[in-house]
Amino acid sequence: MTHGMFKAMGKVISLESLKNQKAAQRGFREWRRLFKSPAILDEHTRWSDLPDELILFLAEDDEEGRAIINDLVMGSLDLGKGFEFESLPPEKLLPLLDVYFFLIDHIRFECMRRLGWIQEVPSADQSIITMIRKFDHAVYPSLSGFPKLTPKHPGFPEYCRLTDIDQRVFIRKAIPEAVKQFKEKVKSEANSFN
Numbered sequence: 001m002t003h004g005m006f007k008a009m010g011k012v013i014s015l016e017s018l019k020n021q022k023a024a025q026r027g028f029r030e031w032r033r034l035f036k037s038p039a040i041l042d043e044h045t046r047w048s049d050l051p052d053e054l055i056l057f058l059a060e061d062d063e064e065g066r067a068i069i070n071d072l073v074m075g076s077l078d079l080g081k082g083f084e085f086e087s088l089p090p091e092k093l094l095p096l097l098d099v100y101f102f103l104i105d106h107i108r109f110e111c112m113r114r115l116g117w118i119q120e121v122p123s124a125d126q127s128i129i130t131m132i133r134k135f136d137h138a139v140y141p142s143l144s145g146f147p148k149l150t151p152k153h154p155g156f157p158e159y160c161r162l163t164d165i166d167q168r169v170f171i172r173k174a175i176p177e178a179v180k181q182f183k184e185k186v187k188s189e190a191n192s193f194n
Contacts, residue, residue, distance in 0.1 A: 001007075017043070020044050020127070020129050020130065020133065021042070022044035023043065023075075023076040023077070023078070023129050023133055024041070024042045024043040024045070024076070024080075024129045025131070026075035026076060026078060027071075027073070027075040027076030027128075027132070028041040028042070028045075028075070029071075029075060029127060030068060030071045030072075030075070030082065031068065031071075031072065032134070033108075034068065035054055036118055038191070039051055039054070039084045041088075041128055042090050043129045043130075045127055045128055045129070046105055046109040046124065046125070046126065046127055046128060046129050047107060047121070047124070047128060048110060048115075048121075048124060050163050050184045051108075052114065052176065052182075052189070053162075053186060053190075055107060055110055055111060055114070055182075056111070056179075056183055057109050058104075058183055059110075059111045059182065060181050061103075061104060061145075062177060063179050066100075067083070068082065068084075069082075069085075069099065069100060069103055069104065070082035070083075070085035071085075072103075072128070073085070073099050073100060073132055073133070073154050074096075076129055076133060077096075077133070078130065078131040079092075079096075087146075087180055091119070098135070099132060099135050102131070102135060103128075103131065103132070106121060106131065108120070108121065108175050108178065109121040109147055109181065111179055111182040112125075112147070112174070112175070112178045112182075114182065114183065114185075115148060115151060115152075115178060115181055115182055116152040116155040117150060117152055117174065117178060118147040118148060118149055118150060118171065119147060119148045119149075119150055120147070122146060122147060140164045146168050146171070147171065148167075149167070149170070149171060149174075153174065155170065155174070158170070159171075
């Protein structure tokens with residue numbers, strides 16, 4: 001057996017995989033209880049795997065959405081329940097706030113992707129659990145691999161004339177409108193099924 005691997009019932013399992021499984025069980029516990037989603041919530045789940053309604057719920061960033069994301073972060077990192085998030089001492093809370101903002105960025109970028117406004121979301125191939133467990137505080141402020149706008153966005157010609165930094169600002173300013181448009185899309189699709 002190599003370091004970091006062990007054999008269970010005839011299968012070789014990496015310790016990292018086992019840690020991700022445990023993190024997903026803890027992190028998604030409340031999600032499974034609250035959301036009757038057809039999506040599988042496990043260590044492989046990516047933002048792109050979640051249904052529109054759940055992405056919208058989280059992207060709106062209201063008190064309930066923040067609580068469920070906090071619960072995901074706390075559970076995934078084995079730090080307790082989401083309601084304990086804001087009562088943590090500053091030295092523990094501040095790094096977790098970075099994780100929270102990183103996740104909310106990706107959720108909102110996923111809204112924009114589903115509208116066709118941006119190309120692939122950075123780190124879209126990573127699972128949600130991996131994003132949390134492998135979060136790099138040094139890389140987050142730059143969000144290397146920031147998404148690029150597509151011609152489908154009405155402001156694309158203006159965006160193309162901007163510098164790289166200003167393009168990032170432009171995309172951030174487009175987030176509220178993206179969430180609003182995505183909400184209308186989700187409602188419209190729900191009405192067409194009724």
